[in-house]
Amino acid sequence: MTTDTDASTDWLLDDGLAPQSDGDPMAPLYDGAARGELVLPFCIGCDCPLDLEQQVCDRCGSFEKAWRSTELVGTVHSSTLMHRLETGLVRTTTPYPIVDVELAGGHRLIMTTIDPTSTAPRIGDAVIVGFRTLGGVSIPAARIIAAPLDTEARS
Template sequence: MTAESTAFWSGGERGELMIAFCDDCARAVHPPQLVCPGCLSRSVTPRAVAGTGTVYTYTVNHQPWLPDMQVPFAIAVVDVDGAPGVRVTAPVDCADPATVRIGQRVTIAFEPAGDVWLPLWRPLNGEAA
């Protein structure tokens, strides 16, 4: 973790998806950086966003990269609500990865992994997946 990424990796402990925003031009800055790439301001602050979004694209992995890895599983790139231009890539927590689809609404969840909380997406409002 770096100073600028700590909020993103630790927000899951509180169930919050933390995205950095420029205090001067309001641009969402992800991955988090010390300087806004839009206006070059050094005033960038993390804040919690809704934690919902729409699947932009996804892939289903069938390769067990580790001996105990469960396959298949889906990984989605999600357009995050309330953070224009931000996409977060994470696994989709679902019983059948074949049901994940582009345009599907999802919500964030988190899984602890040492000092960080890893994001994962879950279908929203009982949508199949």
């Protein structure tokens, strides 16, 4: 076992699970992430945000999409804690969050956090999108800015 202090080593997954950019339909996403940009598909016909694997626009029926840079901010739409022990694939041995982020640009994107944590963020928490590096490939990840609690519990 090695320690995870090396910044080039992802905290969550083994490098072998890195996406292969050659011929991957998500290549624009990974190419953008390498530049620190969040590049996602929009409909060419009506400019509405499309899901990553969406082939046809729900609104106008267009089959054409354009990948464009979008804002690196959003909010937590939903979140859950994954309990998964899978030696050789998953590095962490503690539960980790999976967060469905509603982005300011209208997309929804599922990601984990930039830094290891065993706490799921709360719905409505603010998210700044950053990137993890997995096997040399940059992939979007969330930095959670916790919303203020309704009842402050300061000591």
